[in-house]
Amino acid sequence: MAEPAPEVVLRADGVTAGYGGPPIIEDVSLTVLAGKITAIVGPNGAGKSTLLKALSGVLKVSRGEVHVRGGKTTNIPPEKLVRHGLGYVPQVSNIFPDLTVRENLEMGAFTRRRGTGARIDELCELFPDLAISLRRRAGMLSGGQRSMLAMARALMLEPAVMLLDEPSAGLAPLLQSALWEQIEKIAATGVGICVVEQNTRRTLRHAHWGYILVLGRNRLDGPAQELLHDDSVVELYVGRMS
DSSP: OOOOOOOEEEEEEEEEEOSSSSOSEEEEEEEEETTOEEEEEOSTTSSHHHHHHHHTTSSOEEEEEEEETTEEOTTOOHHHHGGGTEEEEOSSSOSOTTSBHHHHHHHHTTTOOSOHHHHHHHHHHHOHHHHTTTTSBGGGSOHHHHHHHHHHHHHTTOOSEEEEESTTTTOOHHHHHHHHHHHHHHHHTTOEEEEEOSOHHHHHHHOSEEEEEETTEEEEEEEHHHHHTOHHHIIIIIOSOO
16 A cells, blocks of 8 residues: 655745845745655755744745645745744854753743643654753854754754754764754654755755755756756766765
């Protein structure tokens, strides 16, 4: 008997957005499945981070629609969008450095009525480095630990889909590998992951599906491994570096 198809946890249809002038992204569509990693890659200036801001409600969508778990969420403010099952981890300003690790996690549960302590315990199993640092001020954490704390905080409300904007930026290669291990563990719990990264090759290695964004538009999409090994894609968008 065939396994049921994974649930579509995020769908964008023809999304156009910008910052008041000409659109930065135009007519972009994508789908994120539960338990799968979807990568958005492409050259600098392609509009990748802008797309995540539009999907997360940080930036107004001027045309097109966004749906989370089948419900329309276009232009719902971020603080309300979390109730619909979407978690967003921006590249910067994604933790509270003056609060402890535990306090950061508690802040991530701001709409949760009960079970906060139990959820922190669950996430400490997923992120062992955080378990031994709960009382430390978050600003004292390493770059890799900060990235993990930011993801853990977004997971406090048990989102169906999580948007990650360049989570490995500034990390040494060894720490990037550890971070990707954590991202894969998160996906294995059933959360759909949509990740923007500059390191196209590494990202496609870990992803299930990839979208290549160029000048604010969908250029290509397909199974990540096929994109990674497509000579034309490698030549134009990935590069020959291993």
